[in-house]
Amino acid sequence: MKRLRWFRRPPADPYILLLLGTVGLAALFPARGTAAGVASGASTAAIAFLFFLYGARLSTREALDGLKHWRLHATVLACTFVVFPLLGLAAGGLVPGLLTQPLYQGLLFLTLVPSTIQSSIAFTSMARGNVPAAICAGSFSSLVGILLTPLLAAAVLGGGSAGFSADSLVGVVLQLLVPFAAGQVLRRWIGAFVTRHKRLLGLVDRGSILLVVYTAFGKGVVQGIWQQVSAVRLAGLLLVEAVLLAVMLALTWYGARALRFDRADRVAIQFAGSKKSLAAGLPMASVLFGAHAALAVLPLMLFHQMQLMVCAVIAKRRSRDPEALAQDRLTAPEPPAASRTAVGTATRSG
Template identity: 80%
Template sequence: MGRRDQPPQRTKPWSLMTVRTPAGAPRRALLLPSWLPVDGYVLALLGTVGLAALLPASGTAADIAEGTTTGAVALLFFLYGARLSTREALDGLRHWRFHLTVLGSTFLVFPLLGLAARGLVPTVLTPQLYTGLLFLCLVPSTIQSSIAFTSIARGNVPAAICAGSFSSLAGILLTPLLAGLLLGDSGGGLSADGLLRIVLQLLVPFLAGQFLRRWIGGFVVRHKKVLGHVDRGSILLVVYTAFSQGMVAGIWHLVTPARLGLLLAVEAVLLAAMLALTWYGAGRLGFGRADRIAIQFAGSKKSLAAGLPMASVLFGPEAALAVLPLMLFHQMQLMVCAVIAKRRANDPEQGEAAEPGAPLPEQRGTPPAPAPVGRITPTTAPR
C-alpha cells in the first residue's frame, strides 16, 4: 500500500517523547495534549490560587505557612547557587556583545517600558497592579525554557545557556536594587529591614550553594528530577502563602474582571514590544540569525521561579497582587514563544551560520540535540 493510501494515524491525547536536557542526556517526558493551551505547571499554580481562595491559611496556620515559606525560599536560592556553573558563565565573558545585549534587554529596556506604563494609572491599571507590572519588568530572564525554545528554533543553544546563567547571577543583585530604586513606597521599596531579608533569604543561601557546589554539584545533577519537584513544590507554597495573605487582608476586591482583562492586554503589548525589539534590534547590531534567536528568547522572557520568591521577600503580605502580573505573563510568554519557535524552526534560513563572535559548540562541548517541535514540557515551565 502506497504512502498516500495509508490511513491517517490517530493522535493520542497524551503521549511520551524523548527529549534531551541541556546536558545532552535523553529522558522521557510527558506531553500535554496539543489542544490544551495552558502549561501544566500553570494549571498547578491556578489550582493553588483556588485553594488559597477557598481555604486560606489564617491564625496559627498562617504563621506556620509563613515560616515554612521563608525556609523554602532560602532552599530555592541555595539550590540555584548549587546548580549554576559560575565558571561556565565566566567563560562566556569573551562574547561580551551578545551578553550585554541580553542583559540590556532584561534589566534596562524592560524596566524602561515598565516605567512608561505608569501613564496607564489609574485609568487602565490600579496602582497595585501597576506595581506588580513594574516588578515583572525587573526580574531576571529564564534559563530552561529559553534554552528549550532556542533549541526548537535552531538557534545558538550554547549562547542561550550562558545568557541564562548571566541573567540569574545578575538578578540576585540587580532585581532587589532596581526594586528599591523604582518601586519606592509602592510596597517593594528597599528599607533596611527589606535589605536584611534579601541578604539572609536570597544572597546568603545562593552564595552558600555556590561555595558548596564543588562538593554537592554531583549530587544535585544526579538527583535533578527529585530536586526539580522540590523547586516547584516550594514555589507553589510561596504562591499559596501570598494569596492566603491577600484573601485574609481582603485585597481581592481591588481586582475586577475588567481590570484583569486590561492587565492581560497591557502585558500582551509589553511582550510583543520586547519580542520585536530583541529580534530586530539584534539584527541592527549585526548578530547572525542563530544569535538573534537566542537573544529574542532570552531577552524577552521573565523567570517565574526567581520572581515569586523575590516578591515574597520584597512585598511581604502584599505579594499576592504583586505576583499576579508575573504569573499571567509567564503563561503568555510560553504560549507565544512556542508558536514563534515552531515558525523559526521551519524558516528556510535556518542553515545560516552563527556570528563569528558567538560561542561555538566545540568550545562548550556537544550541544543538546534540537528539541522536537511541540509543546514545552511542564518540567521547563517554572523557570
Template identity: 75%
Template sequence: MRRPRLPARFPLDPYVLALLATVGLAALLPARGPAATVADGASTAAVALLFFLYGARLSTREALDGLRHWRLHLTVLACTFVLFPALGLAARALVPTLLTQPLYNGLLFLCLVPSTVQSSIAFTSIARGNVPAAICAGSFSSLAGIALTPLLAGALLGGDGGGFSAGSLLKIVVQLLLPFLLGQLLRPWTGGFLTRRKKVLGYVDRGSILLVVYAAFSAGVAAGVWHRVSLPRLGALMAVEAVLLALMLLVTWYGSARLGFGRADRIAIQFAGSKKSLAAGLPMASVLFGAQASLAVLPLMLFHQMQLMVCAVLARRRAADPDTPDSGQLPDGPVAEVSPRPQHPAAQGR
C-alpha cells in the same frame, strides 16, 4: 470509544495549572492565625532552599566560558534590566484609566525580574539558535537579578514595594544572597549529588514555589486585597502585557539584527531577552511586598503563561524557516538535557 485528548502542542503548561490550583486553594482555604504563621515560616525556608539550590547548580566554569560572547550577554542584560524597566515606567501613564496602582506596581515589578533559563534554552533549541549562548545569557541574567531586581525595586517602586527599607534589604541578603553564596561554596561537594538527582530536585523546586504562592495568596485573601480587582481590570492588564511582550519580541529580533548579530545569536537574544522568570520573581516578591505579594505576582504569573504560549508558536515558526541554519546542535554535557524536539518546556521559569 477513544477518550479525546488535548493536542500534543496544547500550549497550557501543566505547572501553570498547578499554580492556578494553588491560587484557588488559597482563595478557598487561606492560612489564618497559627496556620498563617506556619505557612509564612515554611515559605521563608522554601525561598532560602531555592536560592541555595540555584547557587549549588550554577557551574562557575560554564559561566566563565560563556563570557567570550560578551556582546550577546550585554545585549540580553540591557533588554532585561534597562529596556523592560523603561517600558514599565512608561506604563505609569495607564494609571488609573486602565490599571489600578497595585496592578501597576506588579507590572513594574514584572519588568524588573531576571530572564528565564530553562524555557529560553528549550525555545532556542527548537528554533535552531545558539543554545550555549542562551544558557549563559539566562544564567548571567538570573545571577545579576539577585542583586539588580531588589535594588531596582527599591529605586523605582519605593514605598509601594512593600516598604522597601534597610530591613527589606537585610531580608533579601539573608533569604536570597547568603543561601546562593553558600550553594556556590558547597558546590564542589554537592554538585555531583545534585546532578544525579535532577528530577527529584525539580519537584523540590516546583513544590517550593507552590508553597510560596500559597502563602502569598493566603495573606492577600486574609487582607482582602482581591476585593480591589475587577474582571475589566484583569482584561486591561492582559492587554497591556500582550503589547509589552510584542514590543520586546520585535525589539530583540530586529534590534539584534541592527547590532550585527547572526541568525542563531538573534534567536538566543530574542528568547532570552523577551521573557521573565516566574521561579525567580515569586520568591523575591514574597520578600519585597509582604502581604501585598499576591497582587504583585499576578501580572508576572499572567505574563509567564503568555510568553510560553507565544514563544512556543514562534520557535516552531523559526525552526520551519527554510533559511534557518542548523546551528543549534546541543553540545555534550549539561546542555544536552534540553530536547531539540518542539515540545513545550517546563514552566519552572528559571
C-alpha cells in the same frame, strides 16, 4: 486540520495549571491563625533552600567560559534590566485609567525580574538557534538578577509600593543572597550530588514555589485585597502585558539584526531577552512585598503563561525559516561510506 489540532491542544504549561490550582486552593482555604504562621515559616525556609540550590547548581567555570560571547550577553542583559524597566516606567501613564496602582506596581516589578533559563533554552533549540548562548545568557541573567532586581526595585518602587521598604533589602540579603553564597561555597562538595539528583531537586524547586504562591495568595485573601481587582482591571492588565511582550519580541529580533548578529544568535537573544522568570520572581516578590505579594506576583504569573504560548508559536515558525533549513543541510553529517556505495550501486542499477 493543523488549526483544529492547535485549538484542541493549546501550549499550556502543566506547571501553570498547578500554580492556578494553588491560587484556587488559597482562595478557598487560606491559612489562618497558627496555620498561617506555620505556612509563613515554611515558605521562608523554602525560599532560602531554593536559592541555596541555585548557588549549588551554578558552575563558576561555565559562567566564565560563557563570557567569551560578551556582546550577546550584554545585549540580553540590557533588554532584561534596562529596556524592560523603561517600558514598565512608561506604563505608569496608564494609572488610574487602565491599571490600578497596586496592579501597576506588580507590572513594574515584573519588568525588573531576570530572564528564564529552561524555556529560553527549549525555544532556542526548537527554533534552531544558538543553544549554548541561550544557556549562558539565561544563567547570567539569573545570577545578575539576584543582586540587581532588589536594587532596581528599591530605586523604581521605593516607598511608593505597598509593603515595600528598605527593610525588604535586608530580607533579600538574609533569605536570598546568603543561601546563594552558601550554595556556591559548598558546590565543590555537593555539586556532584546536586547533578545526580537534578530531577528530584527540580520537584523540590517547584514544590517550594507552590508553597510560596499558596502563602502569598492566602495572605491576600485573608486581608481582602482581591476586592481591588475587577474583571475590567484584569482585562486591562492582560492587554498591557500583551503589548509589552509584542514590543520586546520585536525589539529583540530586529534590534539584534541591527547589531549584526547572525540568525542563530538572534534567536537566542529574542527568547532570552523577551522573557521573565516566574521561578526567580515569585520568591523575590514574597521577600520584597511580604503580605502584599499576592497582587505583586499576579502580573508575573499572567505574563509567564502568555510568553510561553506566544513563544511556542514563534519557535515553530522560526524552525521553518529558509535560513534555518539551509543551516541544517550544511551541518548534516555525511552518510557512511557503505551507504554511499549502496546508493551509488542502486543509482547505476537504476
